[in-house]
Amino acid sequence: MEPLVHFPDALHHAPIGRLVSIAGHLVDQHWGRYLAEHHGLTSAGMRVLFILSRVGDSTHREVAERCFVRPATLTGIVDTLERDGFVERRRDTTDRRSVQLTLTDKGREHAQALIEVIHSDRPITSVDADPAKRAVIREFLTELITTMADGDIGRLNPDKESTDLTTRGARPC
Structure with a gap:
């Protein structure tokens, strides 16, 4: 592979x-x-x-x-x-x-x-070494975690139009 x-x-x-x-x-x-x-x-x-x-x-x-x-x-x-x-x-x-x-x-x-x-909290990649990008990544991951933690699996439904940036286009693996 x-x-x-x-x-x-x-x-x-x-x-x-x-x-x-x-x-x-x-x-x-x-x-x-x-x-x-x-x-x-x-x-x-x-x-x-x-x-x-x-x-x-x-x-x-x-x-x-x-x-x-x-x-x-x-x-x-x-x-x-x-x-x-x-x-x-x-x-x-x-x-x-x-x-x-x-x-x-x-x-x-x-x-x-x-x-x-x-x-x-050392940067993991060159992207998160940039403070502005780091803030966006942190915001995205925090929202993703809180959204997924609420147990709403309907957000992953590919037949449902999503306006939520955390799940748009997401598909179960």
Whole structure:
């Protein structure tokens, strides 16, 4: 399969929704490789570290709820984090059925390093290095996120005329 960079004309003529979808997928892949290579983490593992760094020690069930996964799904993620020295499991002394998850020093260090990377707000491309273009991109992405977060899938209906710039021409992938 040829890389997309060999098809700049196709990208220039693609609908905005498709470009957002492709860009999101590529950014997710890039971020996943960065997490694995530089921190030994998956995206799911990173979310657990962020939750524990923000709220402190929590039960397995509380972390699962905050990650929007079932406790059984979280078990494998925590197994890996514990094996790699990022978190520890501790039995609650008052209720032996309850397991507390806590960050280790290593987990805290990696969570802080990742928070700093995320909040550095360095330009990703030459386009967003321009403050005026950056403001337009930020406005577009913010509106896209809030529009999509409201759950209105009707906006993606290709048979419905849209005057909303965030979805005009968008098609489900």
